[in-house]
Amino acid sequence: MTTLPTHAAPAEVTVIDTHARWPLLILLTAAIKWLILSGMLALISAIQLHSPAFLSDCAWLTHGRMAALSETAFVYGWAANAGLAIALWILGRLGGHPLRALNWVVVGTIFWNLGIAAGMVGIATGDMTSFALLQLPRYVQPLLVFAYAAIAISGVLAWSGRRRAVAYASQWYAVAALFLFPWLITAAQSVLLWTPVRGVVQAIGAGWYAQGVLALWLFPLALAAAYYVIPKVTGRALPSYEAAPLGFWTLIVVGTWTGGRQLVGGPVPAWIPTIAVVGGALLLFHFVICAINLQPVFTGRGTALRFFRFGLVAYVLAGVLALLTSFRGVALHTQFTFVDAALNQVSLYGAVSMMFFGAITYLVPRLTGRAWASPALLAGHAALVKLGVLISVGALVVAGLTQGGLLLDAKVTFPEIFDQVSVALLINTAAQFVLLGANLLLLVNFARTACVCGEPVPAAAPDLFRQPATVEAPAS
Amino acid sequence: MKNGPLFLFGLFLSVVITWSGVVLGSHLQLGGLAPFYDETESQAYPQRPLGTAARGQLVYADLGCAACHTQQVRRPDFGSDQARGWGERQSVARDYIFQARPQIGASRFGPDLANLGARKPAAPTADALYELLYAGSPTHPAYPFLFASDRVVGERSAHALKLSGAKAPPANREVVATERAQTLVAYLLNLNTGYDYPESRPLPAPAKPAAKEEAKK
Amino acid sequence: MSTPHRPDAAVDPAAMTDENLLAVHERMLGKQPDEKAHYRLLPLNLLFFFSGLIFFGGTYLGRFSGHFSPKVFNEYGAPPKPGAALGVAVDPLVLGKTVYGQVCVACHQPNGMGLPPAFPPLVGSEWLAGSEERVIRILLHGLVGPIKVKGVDFIGAMPAVGPGSGYNLSPEKVAAVLTFVRKEWVGIDTPILPAKVAEIRGKDGTRAPLTVPELEKIP
DSSP states (O other), X not given: OOOOXXXXXXXXXXXXXXXXXXXXXXXXXXHHHHHHHHHHHHHHHHHHHHOTTTTXXXXXXXXXXXXXXXXXXXXXXXXXXXXXXHHHHHHHHHHTXXXXXXXXXXXXXXXXXXXXXXXXXXXXXXXOOOSXXXXXXGGGHHHHHHHHHHHHHHHHHHHHTOSSSSOOHHHHHHHHHHHHHHHHHHHHHIIIIISOOOTHHHHHHHHHHHHHIIIIIIHHHHHHHHHHHHHHHHOOOOTTGGGHHHHHHHHHHHGGGGGGGGGTTSSSOTHHHHHHHHHHHHHHHHHHHHHHHTGGGGTOOSHHHHHHHHHHHHHHHHHHHHHHHHSHHHHHHHTTSHHHHHHHIIIIIIIIIHHHHHHHHHHHHXXXXXXXXXXXXXXXXXXXXXHHHHHHHHHHHHHHHHHHHHHHSTTOOXXXXXXXXXXXXXXXXXXXXXHHHHHHHHHHHHHHHHOXXXXXXXXXXXXXXXXXXXXXXXXX | OOOHHHHHHHHHHHHHHHHIIIIIHHHHHHTTOOOEEETTTTEEESOOOOHHHHHHHHHHHXXXXXXXXXXXXXXXXSSSTTTTTSOSSOOOGGGGTTOSSOOOOSOOSSOOOXXXXXXXXXXXXXXXXXXXXXXXXXXXXXXXXXXXXXEXXXXXXXXXXXXXXXXXXXXTEEEEEOXXXXXXXXXXXXXXXXXXXXXXXXXXXXXXXXXXXXXXX | OOOTTSTTTTSOOOSSOHHHHHHHHHHHHTOOTTSOOOOOOOOHHHHHHHHHHXXXXXXXXXXXXXXXXXXXXXXXXXXXXXXXXXXXXXXXXXXXXXXXXXXXXHHHOTTSOOBTTTBOOOTTOHHHHSOHHHHHHHHHHOEEEEEEETTEEEEEEEOOOSTTSSSOOOHHHHHHHHHHHIIIIIOOOOOOOHHHHHHHHHHHOSOOOBOHHHHHHOO
């Protein structure tokens, strides 16, 4: 059975890629630079955990602000820019037309990054909002919404003007992420910043937003990348793809109901952590479907799939752990400890970032028309970042469980807890070093690949990209 | 999914529903929470914080103290919060209604502060807090930028810190708390979970099935 | 993994074109371009799993949501019954002591001994130990003129303290302070009920302060 369309199969790199080259490269450059910066800030923050006196003289670098800075740089700097670049690229290719409104993308990118930079300076000088994942000062937040919308328009247009009427999973996820984030952040801003609600409802709203950032923004971007690259590289249709729509809608509908899971036992009515547990349980269905759909990643080869393997395992693990730590019996031992930090690391670094790395590995050669400058650096980055994530998650889990056990014993003082977890926190610092080093390798590799001065960038390198064979749908 | 606008609308509706359920629902339930009037004492609780304490909360927020400290006491059978003397009852929503930006926190690398001003047997003194903030400790960062080191001219300032040993400044200088430090300490010492609201009492022990019906009165 | 000698080691080759990707998966969703959407049924095990999760969620919600009440902070709790008194159960002795300290202590003194010749003692007072109807009316209307307490003459003016007076104490507070002083200084444990105070207030209305002869006419 042949599924060849009536026109000739397009080459692997087409005008769609060359047309979008510079805007997307700007986004990716910004992303990787923010990744390095957030790595440095995370390193300082990790050192301050076991050595509180480190850089404490400087008001800009005090630990509370450093934690906010590193988190902001990671999510709004690296993850946002990389995710947007990947989403736009995928939507362009699957839409079948060159991306439109790319000028807006460039304008949006510039203002987004300026806004984040201004916001970081604002946090450092004391304007942070104290809401997790929404620490950027009030005055930059409206700018971010408009900048994001400017970038997202191109993607939504690429989807609405697509060639084929039926959209693919990557397109659903990418459009969801592009479309929903402005609403998400505006809703959060309105109840937290512009017309703040009373008392603990702020904490509930902040928890809802933090979960929304993951479930409605970053996870869809990562999944868009996974659903695109994995079948492209393995050459197999995704198994049980007919379940994918249900998996998608489960994430979108149920995802943010789990926002109250950190408020277990807290000063909020009991129904809020309870629906967080119920939401987390329903969300398991989404993770199972993703695991089933994306399992070909384990049989494929190539550098990109290495990242996606790690990312998929981390993704499913993140979902399971989020549910587990929502249960009150488990929360008794893990709440307020480093286990939450470990879970953050698994979700943001292990799942989202690794999938982004995989997508970037696949994307950049096609965008620039050149192979990666150094396969060794590529392999080095992959190995080191996996090592770093594993060590940091392991160390934080050990620290968290130790801390949790000691917190339950009323006779143990906080200096004693500090002594007991110091070693694990030192190991976490070492892991942050490794991650920073890995990302520096990526920066060097990327710079050498994308920004080779003086050499003209080829319009398309037909000898670099083999023409793929036609794949048949699996028997129904 | 073929129908473009319907897809986008479906996405939007999902977010609206979850926002309405979680955030708006909580707001409708808790947004109008009023202070509790106690007949015996003819007083409404919680009491509004002092002006300096309210400003101190802003300092607390912008220094990011919530990165390591929580301000929520859990119920007795859920952790050692009350055994550690952090509070005599669990924190409830009513405790936070007069706080501009409640800092309930999500990480306990340091002790909980919800009831710092009313700790038994004794709350920390202002001097102890100033010294901790200025010099830090092996487990707590220092915040020397909250203090000014001035030359002593004539009498020592009333706000000068009483430091001794290695932390003390040279003889002709004194360390004075800036306004930010003063408001922060005022805020910390003003934190208390005072009144025992009906909803904050622990559940009665489920002795008999009939007693279970009395649940929360 | 990439082997270094392959020319495209740093490029993951695509094994499927975009068109192919879209076409193959569209076919799996079972839709043709001109057909209305119809979805294939989920595999049975996934369906069971999802149903199981929904069942778990439902029972968990039923058990631990506290009926979505904002007053329930403990997931094992139930919301307060609609008719239940939402207020704190006021201990009349505590309330009475507070009221005594606010209103009565100036004249009758903190130790209840009073101050001759104007303020009679409450300690061991036969009036307090006597009829409830009388003692309630003393508080509601006040008392003027001479009075003999424990064989000693006193002459003074006690103001009305009940509802409608300058102090405007509620029936609960009047009953509480009477319960307190009777227990504290006369040793009578039977509390005075707010309902009785309110009933007497309703019967008598507002009137001028009593004198002892009028008081003695009351049973």
